[in-house]
Amino acid sequence: xxxxxxxxxxxxxxxxxxxxxxxxxxxxxxxxxxxxxxxxxxxxxxxxxxxxxxxxxxxxxxxxxxxxxxxxxxxxxxxxxxxxxxxxxxxxxxxxxxxxxxxxxxxxxxxxxxxxxxxxxxxxxxxxxxxxxxxxxxxxxxxxxxxxxxxxxxxxxxxxxxxxxxxxxxxxxxxxxxxxxxxxxxxxxxxxxxxxxxxxxxxxxxxxxxxxxxxxxxxxxxxxxxxxxxxxxxxxxxxxxxxxxxxxxxxxxxxxxxxxxxxxxxxxxxxxxxxxxxxxxxxxxxxxxxxxxxxxxxxxxxxxxxxxxxxxxxxxxxxxxxxxx
RNA sequence: AGGUCCGUAGCUCAAGUGGCUAGAGCACCGGACUCCAAAUCCGGCGGUUGCGGGUUCGAGUCCUGCCGGACCUGCCA
Numbered sequence: 373x374x375x376x377x378x379x380x381x382x383x384x385x386x387x388x389x390x391x392x393x394x395x396x397x398x399x400x401x402x403x404x405x406x407x408x409x410x411x412x413x414x415x416x417x418x419x420x421x422x423x424x425x426x427x428x429x430x431x432x433x434x435x436x437x438x439x440x441x442x443x444x445x446x447x448x449x450x451x452x453x454x455x456x457x458x459x460x461x462x463x464x465x466x467x468x469x470x471x472x473x474x475x476x477x478x479x480x481x482x483x484x485x486x487x488x489x490x491x492x493x494x495x496x497x498x499x500x501x502x503x504x505x506x507x508x509x510x511x512x513x514x515x516x517x518x519x520x521x522x523x524x525x526x527x528x529x530x531x532x533x534x535x536x537x538x539x540x541x542x543x544x545x546x547x548x549x550x551x552x553x554x555x556x557x558x559x560x561x562x563x564x565x566x567x568x569x570x571x572x573x574x575x576x577x578x579x580x581x582x583x584x585x586x587x588x589x590x591x592x593x594x595x596x597x598x599x600x601x602x603x604x605x606x607x608x609x610x611x612x613x614x615x616x617x618x619x620x621x622x623x624x625x626x627x628x629x630x631x632x633x634x635x636x637x638x639x640x641x642x643x644x645x646x647x648x649x650x651x652x653x654x655x656x657x658x659x660x661x662x663x664x665x666x667x668x669x670x671x672x673x674x675x676x677x678x679x680x681x682x683x684x685x686x687x688x689x690x691x692x693x694x695x696x697x
Numbered sequence: 698a699g700g701u702c703c704g705u706a707g708c709u710c711a712a713g714u715g716g717c718u719a720g721a722g723c724a725c726c727g728g729a730c731u732c733c734a735a736a737u738c739c740g741g742c743g744g745u746u747g748c749g750g751g752u753u754c755g756a757g758u759c760c761u762g763c764c765g766g767a768c769c770u771g772c773c774a
Contacts, residue, residue, distance in 0.1 A: 561735085591734050598732040609734090637732045 378403060378549065379512035381412035381454070386431040388438040389572035391565030394554040394615070399516060401443040403549075409449040410510050410679060411439065416454050416461075417503070420496045421485070436668055438575050441659040452675030454506065459683035464498070464505040466690060470534050471501050480523055504528035507546045508535075509683045514549040522548055540693035542686070554615055561590035561608035573649065575656045582653070586646040591638045602631035602638070609641055616648050 380400060382388075388397065403409055413432050419425075432453060444451060454460060476482065476497050486492055495502075507515055507528050517525055525548050532543040557564060558571025565572045573585055592607040594600075604610035610631065617624050622644075630636035691697045 559734095587733065589734060593735050595733095596731060600732095639733045642733065 375406065375408045376513040377410070377510060378407040378514045378516060379410045379412065379507050379510050379546075380516045381414040381417070381506065382435060383414050383418040384428060384431040384435050385418070385567050386427075387434045387574045387576050388442075389565055389567065389574050391556050391558070391572060392438075393442060393575055394556050395518065396516070396553065397439065397442045397444075399551050399553055400449075403516065404445060404448045407514065410512065411444060411449055411451050412506060412679075413451075413453045414506070417499065420493065420499055421490055433668060436672070437660055437663045438656075440663055440668075440671075441575060441656045446671045446674065450675050450678045451671060452679045453672055456672065456676040457509075457679045457683050459680065459687045460502065460505050460509055463509050463683075463687055463690060464502045466694070467505055467508075467531055467535065468498060468501050470538060471504075471531055473497070475527060475530065476500060479527065481520065500524045500527045501531065504531045508532055508543045509686050510679070511544055511682075511686060512546050513544050515546050516549045516551060518553070519550075535690075535693075539690075542689050542693050556615060557608055557611070559585055559589045559608075573653075575653060576660050577653065579646075579650045582649050583643075583646045586642045586649065587639075589642060589645075591642075595634075595638065598637055599634045601634045602636070604628045604631040607631070609638065609645055612645055613641075613648070616645075616652050619652050620648055622648065 380396070382392070382396070400409065400411060413435050415428065415432060418428070422428075436451065439451060440446075479500055482497065482499070485496060490496065503524055504527065507525075508531070515525055515528075525546065529545045529547075532545050536543055555564070558566065558569055559573070560569070560571045563569050563571060573582060577585070586609075589609055589612075591609055592603045595602045604627070610627070613622060613627055614624060617627075627636065627641070627644075631641065688697065
């Protein structure tokens with residue numbers, strides 16, 4: 373029986389951080405064996421809010437390197453850059469003709485971005501249509517998404533349905549693949565980890581920087597003096613211990629108890645965490661060092677080839693269905 | 698293409714009819730306080746006022762050209 377197909381993507385934001393890894397990437401790695409996977413670096417999508425394209429190439433490379441460090445395997449999965457397969461754009465154009473604007477205007481992410489003061493450009497409004505094209509051009513059955521992406525995926529399904537109804541049954545409706553992911557808050561303990569909040573730890577972070585950053589983490593505001601009882605269940609540093617502790621065999625119960633009794637100083641607790649993270653990330657740093665020396669064009673070229681073949685074939689079906697061939 | 702308005706610190710905005718060294722909040726950095734961090738209190742950094750000309754003793758402010766942006770009208774893609 374044929375494997376189901378998956379498409380997912382990330383925007384080229386440069387080096388990835390723990391949030392990217394725990395929230396999506398580590399899950400992708402697991403999906404590789406069960407599904408036929410297409411993983412895309414969405415450089416076109418990033419243009420909706422990035423006009424400065426200096427450094428974009430490096431950002432793409434950095435994302436790819438981190439993917440490989442995390443365990444994405446180009447022998448198993450197709451890793452490619454969106455703009456290397458221009459068929460996405462052609463399908464996007466065709467789909468845009470059957471997509472009513474109100475469908476796009478009511479997207480929560482779109483409305484949020486506008487409220488944030490982002491420029492209301494054509495590409496931003498059409499973002500979900502391009503996303504639909506990304507998915508449908510590979511006839512992906514499943515799309516691993518976070519909660520925040522469900523609405524956009526719903527739109528892809530509607531567009532697929534509409535196309536199938538108007539022309540011919542070309543597209544399978546892509547279903548969301550919700551998998552349990554680890555949510556990690558940023559170093560500030562307030563917002564989710566994100567590059568733009570500057571509250572992250574990169575997968576490739578230098579040990580010295582990891583020490584500095586963990587030292588600056590937000591802790592329990594009720595624990596002022598050394599010896600004060602802590603509240604580990606509400607402390608962001610403890611939640612990091614919970615996430616990463618198992619990898620180095622930490623005794624979580626002991627930490628919890630010591631913190632609660634005031635026996636564990638936050639400084640010590642943070643030093644331990646830094647040590648933990650440095651060890652946890654050591655393999656990433658090691659792997660990156662090796663990969664940085666290599667040319668990765670081979671991987672991207674292979675990805676482009678496989679993706680293009682499929683994309684071209686789907687696009688031909690689409691145009692046939694529309695009586696354009 | 699034409700018309701109206703606008704452009705001041707990284708961000709949001711101040712600077713009566715031209716007039717002292719262009720100010721404040723947020724952000725950032727440092728200090729105090731903490732085992733750290735946060736909160737709070739001090740202190741600091743930060744500007745060729747979009748660019749170039751002009752009028753004037755004196756221009757962020759007035760005139761002009763360009764650049765950039767918002768909105769309106771036309772062009773019936």
